[in-house]
Amino acid sequence: AQTVTQSQPEMSVQEAETVTLSCTYDTSESDYYLFWYKQPPSRQMILVIRQEAYKQQNATENRFSVNFQKAAKSFSLKISDSQLGDAAMYFCAYKAQETSGSRLTFGEGTQLTVNP
Amino acid sequence: AAGVIQSPRHLIKEKRETATLKCYPIPRHDTVYWYQQGPGQDPQFLISFYEKMQSDKGSIPDRFSAQQFSDYHSELNMSSLELGDSALYFCASSLVGRTNTEAFFGQGTRLTVV
Numbered sequence: 001a002q003t004v005t006q007s008q009p010e011m012s013v014q015e016a017e018t019v020t021l022s023c024t025y026d027t028s029e030s031d032y033y034l035f036w037y038k039q040p041p042s043r044q045m046i047l048v049i050r051q052e053a054y055k056q057q058n059a060t061e062n063r064f065s066v067n068f069q070k071a072a073k074s075f076s077l078k079i080s081d082s083q084l085g086d087a088a089m090y091f092c093a094y095k096a097q098e099t100s101g102s103r104l105t106f107g108e109g110t111q112l113t114v115n116p
Numbered sequence: 117a118a119g120v121i122q123s124p125r126h127l128i129k130e131k132r133e134t135a136t137l138k139c140y141p142i143p144r145h146d147t148v149y150w151y152q153q154g155p156g157q158d159p160q161f162l163i164s165f166y167e168k169m170q171s172d173k174g175s176i177p178d179r180f181s182a183q184q185f186s187d188y189h190s191e192l193n194m195s196s197l198e199l200g201d202s203a204l205y206f207c208a209s210s211l212v213g214r215t216n217t218e219a220f221f222g223q224g225t226r227l228t229v230v
Contacts, residue, residue, distance in 0.1 A: 035218060043204055045159070045221035091158055095219075103149065103172050104208075104219055106158040 002027045004094050006107035013082045014115050020067075021077045021110045023092030029053075031097040034068065034075045035104070040088040048090070051075065079112075087114045118142055120222035122207050128228045129197050137192040137225045141209030147171070148190040149219060150182060151206040159206060165190060166212060197229045 004025045013019035025034070036048040051059045051068050059066050063083075067076045079086055089109045096102040121140040129135050141148050147166045151159040161174035165184035176182075179197075184190045194201060204226050208219035 033218075037221075042223075043153075044223055045206060045208075047218050047220070050218050103161040103164060103174060104151075104159075105161070109158050 002029075002032075002094050002096070002105050004092055004105050004107035006090075006092055006110050008110045009108070010111045010113070012113040012115060013079070015082055015084060017082055018078060018080045019082055019112065021079075021090055021092075021112070023075045023077070023107055025073050025075065025092070025094050025107075027073070027094065027096075029096055033095040033097070034066075035093040035095065036064070036066070036075075036077045037091045037093055037106075038086075038088045039091065039109075040085075045091075049077065082114050084114050084116060087112055120207055120209050120220055122205075122222035122225050124225060125223065126226050126228075128230060130230055131197055131199065133197050133229075135194045135197060135227060137194070137205055137207075137227070139190045139192070139207030139209075139222060141188055141190070141207075142220055145209035145211045145220075146188065147210045147212055148184055148188070149208040149210075150176075150190070150192050151208065153204045153206060153224075155203075162192070194227075199229050202227060202229045 032053045034051045038046045038048050049061045063080045065078045091109045092107040093104045123138045149164040150162040153159040162176040164172045168184045182192045204224045206224045208221045210219045
């Protein structure tokens with residue numbers, strides 16, 4: 001079974017600074033998808049960024065970027081120019097190659113605090 | 117753009133009662149997922165449906181059942197409720213076969229069992 005591990009229960013960053021959240025996963029599959037979801041206090045699950053395992057290029061979405069190391073099974077999220085609105089719980093998630101509704105497996109989450 | 121709709125948003129039930137949670141996926145999405153998130157925990161996968169057939173099953177108690185209807189909406193039925201069932205229940209939907217196959221989440225149903 002696939003597992004996802006986030007070893008940082010809590011992280012903090014100063015506004016406008018950069019922070020990196022770590023995630024490792026375990027799988028025997030060669031094709032899969034990785035995601036970072038954000039869960040603010042409203043508890044809505046919001047997709048931040050996605051990465052297809054077959055793509056070597058790291059995904060980027062505005063201030064959010066990932067460092068995907070397939071051989072090391074590592075998938076970290078970098079947030080640049082941190083803003084107060086970035087404060088939330090961040091979940092790393094794994095999804096097998098889509099066939100017919102494969103599940104998302106989440107890590108334990110990292111609570112990010114942004115200090116003004 | 118239309119999102120995943122869950123109802124009700126909040127539900128309070130007594131122990132041993134039954135609850136039904138509803139999920140309306142994004143139009144044309146063919147897959148629905150149900151997740152349970154306890155306080156301070158990550159979402160746990162319960163069950164999923166693809167084209168109205170159960171496609172994957174996780175840690176769903178036998179007291180729970182779910183189905184996807186012809187209009188693609190899904191219902192999660194929970195019987196003999198226990199205090200430990202108190203949680204946030206998410207529904208998500210996706211479209212199989214898309215390159216960017218992310219799941220879009222609803223706002224969740226907060227179930228409180230007293």
